Amino acid sequence: MLNxxxxxxxxxxxxxxxxxxxxKQLWDKADxxxxxxxxxxxxLRGLIEVSNYCVRQCTYCGLASDNKDMTRYRMNADEIxxxxxxxxxxxxxxxxxxxxxxxxxxxxxxxxxxxxxxxNLPLAVTLSMGERPFEDxxxxxxxxxxxxxxxxxxxxxxxxxxxxxPLPRQTTDRFEILHHLKQLGYETGSGVMIGIxxxxxxxxxxxxxxxxxxxxxxxxxxxxxANPLTPLEQNGLxxxxxxxxxxxxxxxxxxxxxxxxxxxxxxxxxxSTTALATINKKSGRELGLSRxxxxxxPNVTPVEYRTKYEIYPGKACLNETAKxxxxxxxxxxxxxxxxIGTGYGSRN
Numbered sequence: 001m002l003n004x005x006x007x008x009x010x011x012x013x014x015x016x017x018x019x020x021x022x023x024k025q026l027w028d029k030a031d032x033x034x035x036x037x038x039x040x041x042x043x044l045r046g047l048i049e050v051s052n053y054c055v056r057q058c059t060y061c062g063l064a065s066d067n068k069d070m071t072r073y074r075m076n077a078d079e080i081x082x083x084x085x086x087x088x089x090x091x092x093x094x095x096x097x098x099x100x101x102x103x104x105x106x107x108x109x110x111x112x113x114x115x116x117x118x119x120n121l122p123l124a125v126t127l128s129m130g131e132r133p134f135e136d137x138x139x140x141x142x143x144x145x146x147x148x149x150x151x152x153x154x155x156x157x158x159x160x161x162x163x164x165x166p167l168p169r170q171t172t173d174r175f176e177i178l179h180h181l182k183q184l185g186y187e188t189g190s191g192v193m194i195g196i197x198x199x200x201x202x203x204x205x206x207x208x209x210x211x212x213x214x215x216x217x218x219x220x221x222x223x224x225x226a227n228p229l230t231p232l233e234q235n236g237l238x239x240x241x242x243x244x245x246x247x248x249x250x251x252x253x254x255x256x257x258x259x260x261x262x263x264x265x266x267x268x269x270x271x272s273t274t275a276l277a278t279i280n281k282k283s284g285r286e287l288g289l290s291r292x293x294x295x296x297x298p299n300v301t302p303v304e305y306r307t308k309y310e311i312y313p314g315k316a317c318l319n320e321t322a323k324x325x326x327x328x329x330x331x332x333x334x335x336x337x338x339x340i341g342t343g344y345g346s347r348n
Contacts, residue, residue: 012205030259030292043345046087054100101130111143118144124344189218195249222275225312262292271295277316
């Protein structure tokens with residue numbers, strides 16, 4: 001069965017599917033649902049990686065605070081605004097300001113940058129700053145921020161605690177934060193990693209069902225790419241928590257999750273991610289776009305900083321300038337018969 005009412009059990013069955021003809025039915029259905037609900041436009045979001053400082057110690061992430069091998073940076077306001085100007089000059093409808101959970105990014109400082117962009121450039125502003133206090137989220141929304149991204153990473157609470165330990169004397173609930181974001185009027189995005197150690201097929205099916213439950217405006221999914229400098233890889237934790245029914249972090253599994261996410265969230269904006277392009281540099285983005293995705297996030301971070309924002313190694317387009325990325329993506333999108341979107345590209 002391939003419809004919007006697909007159950008958790010049916011989602012899991014499709015995740016396990018290996019028959020090429022049946023999978024073609026999935027790709028075709030996802031592409032048709034994408035076309036009917038969000039059209040042929042591919043919306044480009046200019047990514048600005050504003051800081052690689054982070055207070056968290058997530059076991060899978062190269063930005064974790066206990067990674068002493070990383071050279072840290074934090075862009076200044078003029079550098080960030082210059083990146084936003086460049087994104088606007090290429091016709092991108094959105095900038096996405098992303099960082100680790102960095103409390104060196106003060107609430108008023110970021111609010112001033114958001115307001116400067118909104119007052120001077122024809123851009124939507126998306127923020128991805130981790131688990132910030134409700135007051136910060138409210139402040140940034142009042143300054144003009146349009147969207148907020150906060151991945152819940154996995155709906156399995158036990159696995160979440162293993163890979164994402166809480167700060168001392170602090171307990172947070174990402175689903176509660178997502179609820180607050182919606183209350184504040186943000187377009188709200190979330191997502192998961194595919195194939196992280198400990199993730200079962202049942203867990204991943206529940207993750208996809210959760211996207212529908214919370215009516216996500218944006219959903220980002222991509223393969224888990226191991227970073228050898230993280231506790232998950234260094235301390236053997238990956239083998240310790242690997243599930244008996246472990247999902248593999250493959251390109252094919254990523255396409256399945258994109259397609260199934262499109263079926264359960266027909267109107268959502270779904271990117272064909274950099275992580276997908278990293279494991280298939282030749283055609284990963286194009287195949288993602290052909291199997292349900294409608295967004296790409298070209299990087300407009302200066303190369304000197306981009307190379308330091310190493311959540312995982314070997315990231316696609318790491319040493320390309322923003323101008324080179326813009327030209328490459330335009331050609332790739334045209335090659336599959338799609339058009340580049342205009343405007344903010346908000347959810348319908």
